Amino acid sequence: MRYKIRSMVGRGQVEEQVKAPKGRGRPRSFDRATALEKALMAFWEHGYEATSVSDLTRIMGIGAPSLYAAFGDKRTLFEEVVRVYADTHGAFVGRALAEEPTARAAVERTLREAAVAYTDPAHPYGCLVVHAATNCTSPEIEELLRERRNRNIAALASRIRADVAAGRLPAGTDATTLARHTGAMIQGMSQQARDGASREELEALAEIATAIWPRD
Amino acid sequence: MRYKIRSMVGRGQVEEQVKAPKGRGRPRSFDRATALEKALMAFWEHGYEATSVSDLTRIMGIGAPSLYAAFGDKRTLFEEVVRVYADTHGAFVGRALAEEPTARAAVERTLREAAVAYTDPAHPYGCLVVHAATNCTSPEIEELLRERRNRNIAALASRIRADVAAGRLPAGTDATTLARHTGAMIQGMSQQARDGASREELEALAEIATAIWPRD
DNA sequence: ATTTTTATGTAACGACCGATAGATAACTCA
DNA sequence: TGAGTTATCTATCGGTCGTTACATAAAAAT
Structure with a gap:
């Protein structure tokens, strides 16, 4: 078990780095959040399995032991990446749901923003939660994202x-069909x-x- | 280069097997079409990369050298699987397009039949062309299915x-947006x-x- | 019966996978 | 300064990947 550093990004003010909890041993030679973001991009683009640990270490600019020390194993790193993604790039869905006065307005805004987000050239196309764990050897990883998708539709x-x-x-x-339609x-x-639209x-x-949507 | 056996299935009458072109050497000990169908199911369920050659040999009931002799390498086998899939399980789209009098009727029928086909417990859920090559190490394989998807939308x-x-x-x-909507x-x-609907x-x-669709 | 041709079974190849052991380096604390 | 703690580097682990060499088996052709 390893202490948590706030990987909050774009979540109100950045509150200028708590200077790392002044640990005792040799200090980490890389920025954890930055490395995590690199891993996020890699998983986003290629998916869980197609992104190898050596891909990750190369992209994150650290050695394998550093990766394992800082993030646990590949699966744990991926789980953290998914959490960060949901809180940042994928947060627009929840934001629309929370801020818009009606469900219909929330859905319209969500789809509109999805069109922008999914084609933003600043990062891989499409949605990580939709694509990063299809055709996975480990069913638990697939289930991780499947649950997230179904939870969004249920909400x-x-x-x-x-x-x-x-x-x-x-x-x-x-309501159920309408929600499922939005999910679809x-x-x-x-x-x-992803196919180039x-x-x-x-x-x-x-x-x-x-x-x-029904005429009102 | 290896001679082609017609793997036509559900394409008019079956025209009772040409008895295999009476080759010269030791005869094949398994039915090629049956083994191919097994491979199709495996790729359909787990996708291209997550289905290993040893998975395939086990499921098809043949040794690796037999697989390579009969189907070429893994990639070639997958390409043949995709062709067979498109001509059989995935043929309902083209059928609707060819048989229905209007585009609208064709799309309605396509979606209706997709609902049935994608949840048929007789085979893996969803569409092979949509899911079997996402998160792929080889871009060519991804492109293979991507092109097929985009071609369908264009048609x-x-x-x-x-x-x-x-x-x-x-x-x-x-028309373009309407077609893309159907694809989506x-x-x-x-x-x-795939998520359990x-x-x-x-x-x-x-x-x-x-x-x-526009009111007529 | 021998040769030729093709398929099969065993066993292995090099490459890469995720993960770690062990030595060393860089820091805090006493 | 030294002891304790944590991170990093090099090197490697056992396992699996896709693929193939090699010897043998089973058929047609001679």
Whole structure:
């Protein structure tokens, strides 16, 4: 067990580095958060299995023992990467859900922002949670992201149900299907981005996708 | 270079096996088509990279030299698997496109049949072309399926454009986006199936997805 | 019956996988 | 200064990857 350093990124102010908890032995020669971000990019682009430990050590600029000391094994590193991704690059979904007044507005904004995020040339295309653990030798890793995907859809469904209960959507509205449709659109858009679709094309997709919502 | 046996399946009548071209040496001790189908299932379930050659030899019930003699290397085997898949399990898209009178009807039928096919317990869930080559070490394999996906969308787009030209769809219809939307839905449904969605859930998805088509 | 051709089984190849042992370096604390 | 602690470097571990050499087996051709 190894002490946690706050890997908070883009989460309010940066609160200028607690100078590392002044440990006792030889100080780490690399910035942990920076190395973690490099690992994130690698996993994002190539997925869990296709990113080897030697890929990681090369990209992160550290030796294998340093990686294992700082992050545990490959699987633990990946789990941390997924957590960081969800709190940063993948946070726009939860933000829309929390900030928009209606489920419909939240979904529209989510799809619109997904079109931008998934085609941003500053990082790999598409969504890490959607793509980084398909065709995996270890079922636990696959399950890790599958649960995250299904949890997102479930959260969206309950948000929609709340709107139905509040009369903001027609009484007969199928919240589950509507939520699943949004999930499918996000996954489809992510794949399209990986297959070369442009931001404009995904935005057009996002726009017509909301036509399925019940007329109010 | 190795002679081709017609691996046509479900393509009109079966025309009862040409008895194998009566080769000269020791006859093959296994049925090539059967072994190929086993390989197809394995690749379908686990993807290209996560299916090792020793997995394949075990599942196909043959030794490695037999596999290499009959199918070339792993990559060539996969390419043949993809071709067989497209002509059989994945043929329903092209069938709908060829048989239905309008693009809209073709898409509706495609999505409806995808809901059934992607959750059929007789084989792995989802679509091989969508999932079997994500997170791949070799870019060529990824490209192989990516091209197939984009080709399908392009074919659909041109079908839609034909309907627009024939006045079966409004003049301003964005055929490209409509086609891409169908592609995204198929990919999303495939992922949903892999994530545990039921046939009924995917059918509900397919039904509401067609609401985006222009009212005629 | 011998030769030729093709397939099969055994066993191994080099390359890479994830992970670690052991020696050494760089820091804090007494 | 020395003892204790932690990180890094080099080198390597056993395992698996895709692939193939080699000897043998089973058929057709001569």
